[in-house]
Amino acid sequence: MISLFTIIRRNPRQTGLQPGQVALTFDDGPNLEANVTPDLLDVLHQHSVKAGFCLVGQQIRRHPDVVRRMNQSGHLLINHTQSHHHPIRQNVATLLDEIEACDREIGAALGIDGYRSDYFRAPFGIVTFAVRRAVRRLRLKHVLLSHYGWDTRVGPHHCESVVDLLIDNAKRNNGGMYVLHDGSLCPPKVHEENWNHSTENRSWVPEAISRVISELEKHGLQFVLPGTIGTPRDARLRAAA
Template sequence: MRSRTAVVAGLVLVLLSAGCANGKPTSSSSSPLPYPPIPLVSATPSVAPTTPPPAKPARKPAARARIGPLNTQRMTGVRAVALTFDDGPHPRWTPKLLDQLRQAKVKATFCVLGVRVKSYPALVRRIVREGHTLCNHSWRHDLDLGSRSTGQIRADLRRTNQEIQRAVPGVRIPYYRQPGGRWTPAIVQVSRELGMKPLHWDVDPADWDDTSTPEISKRVAQQARPGSIVLLHDGGGDRSRTLGACPTVISSLKRKYGITRLR
């Protein structure tokens, strides 16, 4: 009896093993397993974390522009004052201004833009022919030029000088004036390297700011002193008010201090 029982038990074990091997449950129950399935382990070998690249050093900020002298010329060095005119040449205002200066027998400095020189080279030739001084005022009045790279500054100033000398071959360009007076050490250095003195001013009547003719004359009279450099404009907008003030300004300055030409 015992041996028969052992045989039956062995057959049962064989049948159970066969059912499991075929992937079929031996029970008719469809209830889930009483334990969670074991997650598969990926055969891909783990990769050691890479060391992040060193952080780039913070970029040195560009020098901030400063409105003011910053080692620039703002006085004539003598008692007489100097007149300077920016943002030209202009086909309407510059000829009229030149007529006034010729009549008053006064010489001035014209701070010209390269893009305007390219458009009106004949006016630049007249400025030089009538004995006035030229000043580089950048290619197109870039207020932020002083904060750009040294290479960009040099390219701008050279391009403007080349255009001026294309209009008047061999002419001297002894000065550079930064638009808005926004000087930086870089633009002062580059202008000097190119043989130009950085030219600022001492008197600014704000004729560029829709100032009336009487107010322009009044401000120049109030601000001027021996050796002043006066900032005015013959380009960049409607300069009828400036042209209207010039006869009074010129006669007053000539009488009090004399007017000299910057060289």
């Protein structure tokens, strides 16, 4: 088995980014609890920034209209498997099933028969031998990261530290490829008393991203679509705005 850290390249240049470029990715959505993903799309639109969305098939089935909106807005759709099972318990055949099932959900949402993803992120970022074989078989490209901030361990009350770390990292490294989670893998507990402290409460993500974009643009950094090594795509569409 190969660990989580195989998708992390501490040097942002090894994720395909040029100096001064930042790429944002969002995992495990779409999520309509607290309207997180639509609010996030609004924030990205306001800043004219394009991002990558690592989509879980089961979530796509619940909110296909949100996936259509992502696609129409020029964001990158990334296959994150149908059920987000831990790769360690999967073999090549079950992984292929999981990836292809997610593609069918994306295709159904977009109205495209036989849709095939170009990009993939393994659940939990864990790249096992079986993941590598499945990805090679389907000619997918891994979407890498240059920093992992463990944002799933914080709720609204502790998100500032994670966001500060991300901003500091991007300034220090003159860019980077980052992830925050708009989705949650656990069933929502929105009516629970401690919801405001819950790590499943992702409602802080849109505002946090607005701050990330504002501060890093002020610092002179440019936001681009996450691509793979050597092929970052320009995410700025100011001319079209």
